[in-house]
Amino acid sequence: MNTTIKKEIYQNLPDELVRLTASLEGREKDIVLLSSIGAISSILPNLRIEYRGDNYYANIFLMIIAPPASGKGKMNLALRLLKKIHEKILQDSGELRDICLSQSKKKDCPPVSLKILPGNISCAKVYKHLNDSNHGLIIFESEADSLSGMLSQDWGNFSDVLRKVFHHEKISISRSTDDLLFEVNSPCLSLVLSGTTNQLKPLIKSNENGLFSRFLYYHFNDKTYWKPASTQSENESLKGNFELLGDKLFALYGHLVSQNLEDLKLTTAQMSKIDSEIGNIHDKIVDSGLEYFTSSVKRHGIILSRIILILSVLRNIDEIMKGKEIEVVDIDVDNAIELIKLLISHALSVYDIFDNENNILTENEQLIFNELNFEFKRFEAIEIANKFKISERTTDYHLSRWVKNNIITKVSNGCYRKESRETARVANFAILARE
Incomplete structure (x- = not known):
């Protein structure tokens, strides 16, 4: 099962994103694409998109979860888009x-304003900077525990702030100790974070916490291999592409801040397609007994609309700079749908980290598990594993681990049965990733 972004998505991206990702492969390519989309979501002022009766700015919450030294540091390239x-x-x-x-x-002096907000900041300061900001902020951290430390402070429930900001709901704070009072209407905040599974839990706390369902997740636990160092010319070329787009976005930002508020609208056909695709996923989740996950599916619909807005802007930068109105084209809707369908499956994988970290299957394990019947024999697992060039010894190790962690039950010698909850989760992970 492939949990990376499809080649077809990359082929249909706006040219600006194609240039950023063209020289990369695999996970690094995906990380650069997603972190760039997350960064750009913070710098499109006065643009919104209508989705199911509400209007949303582009702001996205993104979390990349992977082992140490797995390439997620490539996300920092996206900061170059925001630098100027x-x-x-x-x-x-x-x-x-x-x-x-x-x-x-x-x-009466005006405050110093920012675009990039540090993760290591007090809750009160977040309110203040959101209040002082004219067009929103972004927290961009390659180590998620920088933000987790602030969330753990007794006097600041920043999780509540994030849940409201996701929907641009009014936030307010009043503290008598330092005569503090802020009310922020339509706050805009983007989050681009990365970290390990150990750094995730202090930040989200629980998969039943409403904050979980407001994030877009990209999660992998692949084996790491030694990668030859890139040449200086390759690195400079990659950085140069980011700086070139950073210059264009700098000019675009300056243009947009001077414009009136504009709401992009989806056509009836486009909205019907989104409803059909997301509704289909929602119903599969419910039918599999995974109702707990439906809030994430619904909010991925909101995130999908925001990605459509971002892709539409990037495809039409030159037209926007000329003062022309832009329309949402089908290719960007289709691309966003395919991307969200994959990332919902990633979110489903992350959800189970909170229940039992040992029940998360590696990609090799998923390859075998997804093709096994509900009841199966050892030789069947070995035959399936051979197709993926996974050895008999490794397959036996997987089987023993699955039994130990209640993923499967050993019915008799050489005979096994999948546990229903894990069967539903992994089966849906496979279905969503494949569609």
């Missing part, structure tokens, strides 16, 4: 504040 915008906002607001302070009007 962040520096310009910081410089301009700092200059205005310095002028004000030099005139001794300290109480």
